[in-house]
Amino acid sequence: MQRYNPKEIEPRWQDVWAKSGVYEAQDNSEKPKWYSLVEFPYPSGAGLHTGHIRSYTGMDVVSRKRRMQGFNVLYPMGWDAFGLPTENYAIKTGRPPQDVTNENIATFKRQLQSLGYSFDWSREVNTTDPSYYKWTQWLFLQFFKAGLAYKAETPINWCLSCKIGLANEEVVNGLCERCGGPVEKRNKSQWMLKITVYAEKLLAGLEDVDFLPDIKTAQQNWIGKSEGAEIVFPLLCHSERSEESIRIFTTRSDTILGATYVVLAPEHELVAALKDKITNFEEVGKYVAKTRSKTDIERSALDKTKTGVELKGIKAINPANQKEIPVFIADYVLTGYGTGAIMAVPAHDERDSEFAKQFNLPIAQEPLADTDEVLKKVNGKKTTQYKLRDWVFSRQRYWGEPIPLVHCEKCGWVAVPDDQLPVKLPEVENYQPRDDGESPLASVLDWVNTTCPTCHGPANRETDVMPNWAGSSWYFLAYPFDKDTFTNSVSIENWKLEIGNLRALMPVDWYNGGMEHVTLHLLYSRFWNQFLFDQGLVPTKEPYKKRTKHGMILARDGKKMSKSLGNVVSPDDLISEFGADSLRLYEMFMGPFDQAIAWDERGILGPERFLKKVWDISTRTHFFIESTQKSVLQKLHETIKKVDEDIESLSFNTAISSMMEFVNMASGKVRQSDWLLFIQILAPFAPHITEEIYSHLTEPVIPGSDPESILYHSERSEESLHQEARLPTSIHAQPWPEFDPVQLEKDSFDLVIQVNGKLRATVPAKKGISQAQAEALARADQKTQKWLTSQPKKVIFIKDRLINFII
Missing domain, CATH: 1.10.730.10 (Isoleucyl-tRNA Synthetase; Domain 1)
Structure with missing residues (x-):
């Protein structure tokens, strides 16, 4: 008898599947369509790990089942390959990031194929391929031409070591997640995308999709819609009425009589404007500087000790009762939410109460006022605010998509014409970030210096690159594309040629991914899709019908797997020893799919x-x-x-x-x-x-x-x-x-025995027994006998269910 030998079986069938094209989605198929999607990976040097396998195997099971159910299934794979780790590795080793990326992709692809996934490799995409990112650049220009891309000074998290702006999620305890170095707040001129314009549409779209409740909640909280009012608090500077005032946003204007102090975000413009009036400005300045090292997430933590500094010499006037109240700055108030200023009502807000106790401020128990009457009395204005901020869309690095804009002294910012896309990354020898905060591309003068497409005068290319979220914001649209689209020139006409393919396969029927991406990638990609829908460039408002999650696989000690900790488990040795099928089964069997679990x-x-x-x-x-x-x-x-x-x-x-x-x-x-x-x-x-x-x-x-x-x-x-x-x-x-269903019908059932309607026992019985047979079974049961000492007045019998003796 031949023994089970996965080393012989698995590579042979993988080769057969690859040559036969059995897993390729068919164009113009008469079968119903099905589009399964997983988050395409960042191909790191560490290779595939067990966390990837869990997500990909789960959706592979679903996709294989759908094929057997008669669907034309698209289950694609690609590479989200731009990013900081590859660039840092290039700096460290002196190797071009292009070469490193290609090697890493080859490793990942070999590993994925060794697991027997039913990916449609004919639709593979790579975000670093110019044939792909020319379309990323073209899509960015659609935002620019629609007035949704603009450049502005904005505070960013700045890593002093990496010399790059970081997202809030990339900063942990004031340190860069990647290098562990200190982070501070800096103002930097950045390209922004007006995602806030789509806040209401992004919220409304959640009503039309089948996302897990916690995924919907995460998106709703990130958008952070609040309906309230803006109220102006006049200011006193050294007891004299000031021309300045504080405009606050509150969702509880009915509590204004209990407002006993006002708090500004440390970055609030009034802090600098009142510098000469604030008698303790040195102390205030130190607190402002300290705040720069904290992220918004750290500052908003509910369990943090409340800190702040009073602006001495400054008072606010509560417009509802004309009382003078102190003004503070505190890091728990964020400049990016509301107006960057709040009225503090410690009697009705736990956070305000903790702050008041910390600084011995009064807690006034005042009656609630009628909202409409209050707003009329204080000239307040009803308004809606969102926590969602416009998306910082530029990075001062090398390894990313060049932003396809040039700046001309005469014409300002001008889009690179479609026929000049892609704007390719120039090959350079030095990827080191510059000390002045500019991108390494700013040093490539023969690339920077160009001609204005409008007036044909001298112009400079934008040297910032796009964030690593750019390519993943539309990759789900790229998979259905005809292969020729990536070799054809970029134009709206060529994009529109693909709308038929998009209509045939979109939206994604089932998208699975990690919870760590539901407030950034998932929101960004929904934003891009909704914008493109409004432009008539995609067929559906929402890109994903369904979004589920998988739990993280932890190291054996329960810690997060990390290359730096040396606890990442590679599949290669496991496949060699046990086979891919055993590994796939274990990853699906080890525990509930949506929960974190330690590897064993x-x-x-x-x-x-x-x-x-x-x-x-x-x-x-x-x-x-x-x-x-x-x-x-x-x-x-x-x-x-x-x-x-x-x-x-x-x-x-x-x-x-x-x-x-x-x-x-x-x-x-x-x-x-x-x-x-x-x-x-x-x-x-x-x-x-x-x-x-x-x-x-x-x-x-x-x-x-x-x-x-x-x-x-x-x-x-x-x-x-x-x-x-x-x-x-x-x-x-x-x-x-x-x-x-016939085979599921059992010959036996559990007969329920009741006495005066109360359950006394259950006994196994054959289906179809008569009342007399049921009575005999009940009387023979020892548990029931003590309740049947007298002759019953009545017997209720329900066939194949119960018998009830009325005594």
């Missing part, structure tokens, strides 16, 4: 043993019988039903558990055709072993081969094996099994 390599042994048992049953013809035992057939259809439902709810662990239970009772009790139904529901989870088994169980035994073994390859040519995997003989092209 010993856990892979169970799935490996399970597959070996499946193999053993499949390879011995005497294991099969002419007619499947009734209890086994019932269990088979229960398993088909459960696996079908569990895949849809991403309950992969319980689906696998049910299949293991079936295998444990099936050996020697199942006919071959029923066993093949089981192999078909196992196929999405373990595609290689099931393809091998199916290709042989549907073929006659080769004369002269082991009479006890169906799987015998020595006399089978490579060509014949290739033929067997082509449609329609591949198991992955077979119809998805449907359970038979």
Whole structure:
């Protein structure tokens, strides 16, 4: 008997699948479409890790099932390859980031293919390829031409070591997440995208999609819509009325009588404007400087100790009661939300109360006022505010998409014409960031100096590059594109040629990813899609019908896996030792898909043993019988039903558990055709072993081969094996099994025994028994006998459910 040998089986079938194109989505297919999507990876030097495998395997299971259900499935893969780590590595090693990226992509692709994923590799994209980023640049120009891209001075998180602006999420405890160096706030002229214009549309769109509740909530909180009012608090400087005033935003204008102080964000423009009036400005200045090292997330933390400084010499007047109240600056007030100033009502706000106690400020218990009357009295104005800020869309680095704009003294900022796209990254020898905060591209003068497309006078290229979010903001649109679109020139006409392909495949039916991306990438990509929809360039308002999540795989000690900690688990050794199918099964079996779980390599042994048992049953013809035992057939259809439902709810662990239970009772009790139904529901989870088994169980035994073994390859040519995997003989092209409801009907049931309507016992009984038979079973039950000491007045019998004795 031939032993289960994944080292021989898996590479061979991977080669067959690649050559046959069995997983390629078909253009102009008459089948219903299905578009599965996973977050395309950043191809780091560390290679693929177990976290990637969990997400990709989950959606591979769904995609394989959909193919078997008769859908034309698009399940694509690509590379989000621009980014700071590659650039830092290039600086460290002196190697071009282009070379590093290509090597990393080759490693990732080899690893993904070794896991047998059903990706459509014919649609592979790479964000660093000029044929791809020419379209990223063109899309940016659509924002620019629509007035949604602009340049402005804005405070950013500045890493003193990396010399780059960082997103709030890239700063941890005041330090750069990547290098661990200190971070401060700086004002920098940056390109911005007006995502705030789409705040309401982004909120409204959440009503039309099937996102997990916590994903919707995360997006709603990030947008942070608040309906309230703006109220002006007059100022006194050294007891004299000032021309300056404080405009505050509040959602609780009815509490204004209890406002006992006002708080400004440390960066508020009034702090500098009142410098000469503030008697303790040195102390104030130090606090402002200290705030620069904190991110908005750190400043907004509810559990942080409240800090602040009073602006001595300055008072505000509560316009509702004309009382003078002190003015503070405090880092928990953010300049980017509302007006950057709040009225503090410690009697009605926990945060304000903590601050008041910290600084011995009064807590006034005042009655609530009528909102409309208050606003009329203080000349307040109802308004809506959002936490969402415009998107900082430029980076002072090298390894990113060049922003396709030039600056001319006469014409200002001018778009690079379509026929000059892409604006390619020049190849340079030095990727080091400059000390003046400008991009390394600013040093490439022969690239910077150019001609204005409008007046043909001298002009300079923009030297900032796009953020790493740019290419991922539309990659889901790139996969359906015809391949020629990436070789054709960039133009609105050529884009519109693709709308038919987009209409055929969009929106994405099911998108799975990590929770760490639901407030940035997910929001940004929805923004781009909604904008393009308004421009008539995409067919749907929302890009994704459904968005689910997977839990993170942690190191064995429960810590996050990190290359710097040396606890990242690579799949290569695991595949070599156990096979890809065993690894896939373990990642789906190790725990609930949406929850974090610690890696334990010993856990892979169970799935490996399970597959070996499946193999053993499949390879011995005497294991099969002419007619499947009734209890086994019932269990088979229960398993088909459960696996079908569990895949849809991403309950992969319980689906696998049910299949293991079936295998444990099936050996020697199942006919071959029923066993093949089981192999078909196992196929999405373990595609290689099931393809091998199916290709042989549907073929006659080769004369002269082991009479006890169906799987015998020595006399089978490579060509014949290739033929067997082509449609329609591949198991992955077979119809998805449907359970038979008749087979789920059981011959027995649990008879409920009641006395005067109260449950006294349950006993097993055959279906269809009479009332007399049910009474006999009840009277024979020891638990019931003590309740039936007298003759019942009445007996209520419901067939195949219960019997109730009325005493």
